[in-house]
Amino acid sequence: MSSIKVECIIDENCKIGESPVWEEKENSLLYVDINGKKISRWNSITKQVQSIAVDAPVSSVALRKSGNYVITLGTRFAALKWDDQSVTTIVQVDKDKPNNRFNDGKVDPEGRYFAGTMAEEIRPAVLERQQGSFYTLFPDHSVVKHFDQVDISNGLDWSLDHKTFFYIDSLSYSVDAFDYDLRTGKISNRRSVYKLEKEESIPDGMCIDTEGKLWVACYDGGRVIRLDPETGKRLQTVKLPVDKTTSCCFGGKDYSEMYVTSACQGMDDKWLSRQPQAGGIFKVTGLGVKGIPPYSYAG
Ligand SMILES: O=C(O)[C@H](O)[C@@H](O)[C@H](O)[C@H](O)CO
Numbered sequence: 337m338s339s340i341k342v343e344c345i346i347d348e349n350c351k352i353g354e355s356p357v358w359e360e361k362e363n364s365l366l367y368v369d370i371n372g373k374k375i376s377r378w379n380s381i382t383k384q385v386q387s388i389a390v391d392a393p394v395s396s397v398a399l400r401k402s403g404n405y406v407i408t409l410g411t412r413f414a415a416l417k418w419d420d421q422s423v424t425t426i427v428q429v430d431k432d433k434p435n436n437r438f439n440d441g442k443v444d445p446e447g448r449y450f451a452g453t454m455a456e457e458i459r460p461a462v463l464e465r466q467q468g469s470f471y472t473l474f475p476d477h478s479v480v481k482h483f484d485q486v487d488i489s490n491g492l493d494w495s496l497d498h499k500t501f502f503y504i505d506s507l508s509y510s511v512d513a514f515d516y517d518l519r520t521g522k523i524s525n526r527r528s529v530y531k532l533e534k535e536e537s538i539p540d541g542m543c544i545d546t547e548g549k550l551w552v553a554c555y556d557g558g559r560v561i562r563l564d565p566e567t568g569k570r571l572q573t574v575k576l577p578v579d580k581t582t583s584c585c586f587g588g589k590d591y592s593e594m595y596v597t598s599a600c601q602g603m604d605d606k607w608l609s610r611q612p613q614a615g616g617i618f619k620v621t622g623l624g625v626k627g628i629p630p631y632s633y634a635g
């Protein structure tokens with residue numbers, strides 16, 4: 337039996353830490369603070385964090401094949417150059433919905449950037465319902481809308497054979513699966529593979545491991561859970577010392593470590609004094625399972 341260790345590696349109070357992504361070439365973890373409006377990069381060797389401030393909520397970051405990064409910023413897909421901190425809009429969505437912003441996003445195995453939108457929250461999980469949509473940015477910079485009526489577009493990933501796409505709309509309290517056509521990027525045949533239990537609270541970010549099992553961060557649940565999407569069973573629960581766990585990814589040597597982001601927005605002083613690491617970034621080791629490298633945007 338491996339012994340699981342959880343440590344806070346970046347002791348900062350992100351308002352909403354999100355979108356952890358391992359960048360092997362830099363030995364670094366990328367992440368965003370959505371309402372803190374910044375993208376950060378933690379170097380695992382020097383332990384230094386570099387951050388870039390932006391002018392709108394930034395909800396996800398992804399690698400780009402040509403180097404540098406792509407981000408979802410407000411309702412825009414944008415390109416980010418680290419060295420000169422320049423941000424260039426690629427395309428805007430939801431132009432008729434000024435109160436919307438993007439939320440979680442990730443790149444598929446063919447280099448397409450998937451991300452969904454939501455209405456701005458009044459407070460955590462309180463917002464105008466069904467305002468969001470789910471989109472793909474293709475490498476040629478065209479955008480396709482897959483569906484609308486989304487409450488809080490959130491975690492996403494693809495099965496190891498690339499035939500299934502997993503997706504979370506947080507307020508459905510469900511982890512869903514779609515058939516995935518890798519050739520076209522189309523999704524179809526939506527169904528639920530896991531319904532969260534009450535104490536697991538709200539499903540947020542998600543990633544897959546090399547055994548094809550899903551890891552889901554539970555917002556207000558203070559945990560990540562490991563699910564078998566074939567059987568619909570929960571296999572494991574890993575608790576963290578903060579309630580607002582938002583997302584997870586694998587990284588580090590051979591992708592054997594898990595990185596978990598968290599939030600502190602919406603916590604009062606009493607709650608914060610009990611959980612001073614709220615908003616920090618955590619590393620989980622000893623899980624005995626590995627992840628897969630992130631894909632890079634091909635455009
Ligand atoms: O982390 C995210 O994905 C959202 O941007 C957050 O706002 C939470 O998911 C939400 O508050 C949970 O309900």
Ligand SMILES: [Zn+2]
Binds near residue numbers: 490582583
């Ligand atoms: Zn999220």
